[in-house]
Amino acid sequence: MSKNITFVQGNEACALGAMYAGLDFYAGYPITPSTEIAETLALTMPAAGKKFIQMEDEISSMCAIIGASLTGNKVMTATSGPGFSLMQEALGYAVMAEIPCVVANVQRGGPSTGNPTHVSQGDVNQARWGTHGDHSIVALSASNHQDVFRMTVEAFNIAETYRTPVILLFDEVIGHMREKLIIPQEEEIPRVARLRTSLKEGVNYHPYLPREDGRLPMSDFGDVHRFNVTGLYHDMWGFPTDKPDVVQELLRHQVDKIENNVHKMTFYKSYFLEDASVVLISYGSSARSALSVVKQRRNRGESIGLLELNTIWPFPAELVRECTQNAELVAVVEMNVGQLTQSVKLAVGSSKRVHLINRVDGQMINDKDIKKILRILQGRGI
Amino acid sequence: MDVKYYLRERFFPHMWCAGCGHGIVLNSLVRAVDLLGLKKRDIVMVSGIGCSSRISGYVDFHSLHTLHGRALAFATGVKLSKPSLNVIVPMGDGDALAIGGNHFIHAARRNINITALVMNNRTYGMTGGQFSPLSGVGTKATTAPYSNIDREFDTVELATGAGATFVARTTVYHVKQLQSLIKKAISHDGFSVLEVLSQCPTYFGRKNRKGSAVDMLNSFKDGTVPVGSKKKQENPELIERGIFVEKQLPEYCDAYAELVERATAK
Numbered sequence: 001m002s003k004n005i006t007f008v009q010g011n012e013a014c015a016l017g018a019m020y021a022g023l024d025f026y027a028g029y030p031i032t033p034s035t036e037i038a039e040t041l042a043l044t045m046p047a048a049g050k051k052f053i054q055m056e057d058e059i060s061s062m063c064a065i066i067g068a069s070l071t072g073n074k075v076m077t078a079t080s081g082p083g084f085s086l087m088q089e090a091l092g093y094a095v096m097a098e099i100p101c102v103v104a105n106v107q108r109g110g111p112s113t114g115n116p117t118h119v120s121q122g123d124v125n126q127a128r129w130g131t132h133g134d135h136s137i138v139a140l141s142a143s144n145h146q147d148v149f150r151m152t153v154e155a156f157n158i159a160e161t162y163r164t165p166v167i168l169l170f171d172e173v174i175g176h177m178r179e180k181l182i183i184p185q186e187e188e189i190p191r192v193a194r195l196r197t198s199l200k201e202g203v204n205y206h207p208y209l210p211r212e213d214g215r216l217p218m219s220d221f222g223d224v225h226r227f228n229v230t231g232l233y234h235d236m237w238g239f240p241t242d243k244p245d246v247v248q249e250l251l252r253h254q255v256d257k258i259e260n261n262v263h264k265m266t267f268y269k270s271y272f273l274e275d276a277s278v279v280l281i282s283y284g285s286s287a288r289s290a291l292s293v294v295k296q297r298r299n300r301g302e303s304i305g306l307l308e309l310n311t312i313w314p315f316p317a318e319l320v321r322e323c324t325q326n327a328e329l330v331a332v333v334e335m336n337v338g339q340l341t342q343s344v345k346l347a348v349g350s351s352k353r354v355h356l357i358n359r360v361d362g363q364m365i366n367d368k369d370i371k372k373i374l375r376i377l378q379g380r381g382i
Numbered sequence: 383m384d385v386k387y388y389l390r391e392r393f394f395p396h397m398w399c400a401g402c403g404h405g406i407v408l409n410s411l412v413r414a415v416d417l418l419g420l421k422k423r424d425i426v427m428v429s430g431i432g433c434s435s436r437i438s439g440y441v442d443f444h445s446l447h448t449l450h451g452r453a454l455a456f457a458t459g460v461k462l463s464k465p466s467l468n469v470i471v472p473m474g475d476g477d478a479l480a481i482g483g484n485h486f487i488h489a490a491r492r493n494i495n496i497t498a499l500v501m502n503n504r505t506y507g508m509t510g511g512q513f514s515p516l517s518g519v520g521t522k523a524t525t526a527p528y529s530n531i532d533r534e535f536d537t538v539e540l541a542t543g544a545g546a547t548f549v550a551r552t553t554v555y556h557v558k559q560l561q562s563l564i565k566k567a568i569s570h571d572g573f574s575v576l577e578v579l580s581q582c583p584t585y586f587g588r589k590n591r592k593g594s595a596v597d598m599l600n601s602f603k604d605g606t607v608p609v610g611s612k613k614k615q616e617n618p619e620l621i622e623r624g625i626f627v628e629k630q631l632p633e634y635c636d637a638y639a640e641l642v643e644r645a646t647a648k
Contacts, residue, residue, distance in 0.1 A: 025463050046645035051462055051638065056488040060455035063448065067428065067459025070446065071467070075459075093449055221426050221444040221460060222467050228390075228439050230447040239393060239439070240447075 004183040010174040013145040013181050014078070014104055015040035017152030020184065021191055024073035025051045027064035029083060032116045033172040034106035037078035058083035062090035066099045070229065072194060072220035074156055078104035078168075081114060084123060084130070091165055092131030093231045095254060098208070098216060100159035100194070102152070104168040106175040107284075109362050118362030119172040121284055124339040127167045128313050134251060136258035138265060139167040139313040143287040145181040148174060150189060151267065151310055157192040158265050162257050163216050169312055171335070173285035173364050194218060197225065208250075209236040214257055258314050266319055267310035272298055276305030278374075279324050280357075281344055282333040283309045285364060290333040292367040293374070312340065317347035329377060330354045335365055388412040388422065390442050397436055399507075401595030403554035403580030407472070407501055408437050410557055414564035425468045428457040430482060432474035433508050434501040434580075443470075451481030454489040457496050465495070465635035468568060475502040475516040479535050483515070490544035493572045494634035498546075499564070500537055500575065503582035511585030522589040538626050541575035548574035549627035553602035554581065556623060566625070572633050579606070579621070 008016070015037050018026075026045060028038040038054070045052040051068070055061040058079050065075035079087060084105045094101050107123045109115025123130075127139040138158050142148040148170065155166040197217040199205045201224035210216050219225040232240035233247045241247070258265075271294055273279065278297075282290040287308040294306045307323045309316065324330045324344075330353050332341040338356040345351040357373045359365035376382060389412070398404050415425065425443035429435035431450035438445040444467075448456045453471045461469045478486055478500045489496060505523060506512040513523035518534040526532075541549045548570040552559045560578060567574040581587060581598035592598050607613045609624035 025459065027459060046638075046642050049642055049646065053458070053462055053638075055455065055458070056484055059452065060458070060485055060488070063452045063455035064459030064462075066448075067446065067456040067461075068463035069459075070444075071460055071464040073463050075463075089449055090452065220464075221446075222423065222464050224423060226422060226442055226444050228393075228445045228447065230439070231449060232447070237392070 006181045006183060007178060008145060008181050009036055009176055009178050010145050010148050010170060011036035011106065011176070012040050013148040014152050014168065014170065015044065016181070016183065017149035018076050018102070018156070019044055019048065020149070020189070021153040021156035022074045023050065023076055023156070025065060025068035025075045026077065027053045027055050027061040027068070028077050028079065029055055029058045029061050031058070031080045031083045033108055033175045034078045034080045034104060036175070037104055037106070058086040059090060062087040062103070065101050066090060066094050066097070069099045069101050070221045074100070074160070074194070076102040076104065078106065080106050080108045080116075081110045081123060082112070084126065088130040092133060092135065094165040095131065095135045095137070096231045097229050098163035098254070099165070100163055101165045102155045102159055102168065103165060104170060107169065107171040115362040117172070119285060119335060119364050120360070120362065121171055121286065121335040122339070123169065124312060124334070124336060127169050134255065136255045137167065137313050138162070138164060138258060139169045140267065140310055141169045141283040141312050142174065142310060143284055143308060145179050147310060149181060149184070153189045153191065154267060157190070160192040160194055161215070162261065163218070164258065169284070171284045177285075196220070199225070206236040207238050208234060210253060262314045262316055262318070265311055265314070266316040268316065268319060269308040269310070270305065270323065271308070272305035273307060273323050274305070275303050277327055278302070278304040278329045278331070278378075279327040280304070280306045280331050280333055281309065281320065282306065283312060283340070286333045286335050289365050289367050289370055293370045296367065315343045315347070317343070320344055320347040321349070324348050324353075327353065331357045331374065331377060333357045333365060333370055335359055383413065383416045385409065385412055388415060388442055389440055393439050396440055398433060399584045401581070401583040402433070403503065403582070404434055404437065404501055406554040406557060407499065407560070407578055407580060408440060410560040411437070411470070411499075411564055412441065414561050414568065417561070418565055418568060420468060420568075424466070425470060426460050428453050428460060428469060428471050430473055430477040431508070432477045432506070434472050434474035435477060437472045451477055452485060453477065454482060454485040454496065454498065458489060458494055461494055461496055462635055462638065468497075469495070470497045470499065470568065472499045472501060474507070475500060475504060476506045476514040479537065479540070480515045487540070487544035490541055490546040490573050490575065492634040493545060493547050493631050495571055496573055497567045498573070498575045499567070500577045501580045502537065502577055503580045503586055505582050505586040507582050507585055511589055517586070521586075524589070537575070537577040542627050545573075546575045546627060547572035547629050547631050548625070550575070550625045551577040551579070551621070552623045553579040553606055555599045555602035559623065563625070570628070572631060
């Protein structure tokens with residue numbers, strides 16, 4: 001058997017994906033159900049000469065990775081519910097200062113301490129709007145360990161390409177479940193390196209002046225270019241400003257660099273959608289159950305399909321619209337009170353066709369749960 | 383020396399009030415850096431939020447102006463990821479010891495080679511004169527109109543108790559000592575804390591009838607004595623200046639480098 005075939009937890013797959021992506025610096029704080037990401041990295045990173053630090057809380061963990069990103073490193077932290085709440089202010093700092101970083105949130109039941117060892121997908125909208133102020137954000141998800149690995153690498157790629165924080169929105173089932181993972185070959189998944197300025201010493205470097213393609217080449221702290229980084233609205237030098245035109249231009253730049261590139265960062269999987277009159281939409285571990293239902297019903301000749309979203313934010317509205325335009329029934333399968341359902345309704349346009357199939361008791365939604373509600377939605381009785 | 387060589391003139395005029403003590407810290411800081419012969423590109427100033435935190439923008443080093451209270455957390459990421467950098471963290475009393483108190487004690491505990499400058503004016507100046515954990519019982523503030531009942535921290539004792547390996551205090555009146563202590567704090571291999579008493583005539587001074595900026599500076603002269611002075615034994619109200627702790631213990635980045643050696647030797 002190839003040594004590239006492993007049998008691991010989703011949290012380990014995430015850690016291995018991060019190492020593959022070129023993770024240099026990790027800071028974190030223990031919290032269930034994400035802790036195995038830190039534990040795996042505490043073992044592997046020092047052995048690879050990389051930096052791992054356990055901080056005093058999640059706030060400082062998020063801050064530390066931003067500091068480390070500025071010296072030229074690929075950085076990451078991982079957490080769950082309450083820790084994700086604590087990270088929100090610094091997450092907004094990374095948005096404002098345009099610092100590449102990756103934040104894994106292995107979701108558990110909330111609010112508050114909630115249901116720490118049980119599954120939930122209740123942080124979908126916190127990922128989108130958790131930090132204060134107008135902004136856009138990237139959040140990726142996965143339903144199996146091969147995709148956990150892949151999406152983790154893509155998270156680093158998007159973070160570097162767009163100079164933005166990227167959230168990995170996993171859940172407890174994915175984090176703790178064990179299954180096969182084939183570690184990709186060295187060059188199998190492309191890896192985006194940090195884009196650095198080619199400007200020499202003595203030439204004015206503007207850290208916040210986008211190139212024609214919208215990208216902002218960086219310069220490491222410690223290198224020849226010295227500049228200011230701030231969470232205040234700032235000009236192209238990084239100096240604070242409240243000039244209305246500069247403020248608006250920066251806000252637009254930060255939102256547009258994400259929203260105008262939705263298609264470039266949309267990852268998804270479609271199953272039997274070509275002729276589907278019933279379309280299920282799901283993500284994370286609930287997509288496994290949704291796929292099981294789709295396969296069972298397809299075997300019985302029903303025209304049902306599944307759209308699994310790996311990219312949750314920016315919401316791929318166009319993709320959802322295309323995949324559902326011929327569907328009589330659209331059902332979003334998620335383990336919350338309908339957080340992504342709202343976005344699906346907006347995308348589909350006709351909210352009467354869109355329904356929620358959920359479970360919010362800390363237990364994973366299974367195929368029977370989905371089939372039960374589907375029967376009702378299809379008027380087949382209970 | 384040419385002070386302007388170290389300043390970003392584009393950033394001036396500064397936003398501090400007339401009579402504020404923070405400019406004296408800025409002046410002493412660049413003079414200390416000049417005397418140490420440090421290169422501008424080897425220094426990172428990391429600050430949080432508040433009047434004192436604006437110091438990082440005025441200097442021509444790498445500068446990281448962050449979140450309220452979190453400067454030391456950002457600085458820890460900068461330092462551990464690139465230990466060759468000199469990391470200096472100017473903070474206010476509220477920034478360092480109220481909202482940032484947890485990061486302060488843990489940076490001290492790790493003994494990571496960062497220089498923390500606590501510019502203590504006993505108030506939140508930027509938000510308009512609220513009491514801080516260093517204001518003390520009996521002081522007046524906009525949020526303590528009936529006089530403050532919150533006991534104050536002693537920055538030196540707190541830093542010492544948390545494990546900082548260099549702990550010192552001075553005031554903006556004692557500029558020569560300030561310059562010398564900043565030099566020593568930066569040179570120290572480990573977590574160093576320098577508390578600098580600085581005046582805020584606009585808020586703390588006005589609320590507590592401390593007179594003009596000159597009056598407040600004079601009170602630093604009259605109200606402080608060198609460490610170990612006999613006068614302190616006779617008058618416990620006096621505040622001691624000088625070095626309280628200076629010791630060598632394993633520094634965090636060095637310890638990490640050793641950890642990597644152990645991990646890679648397996």
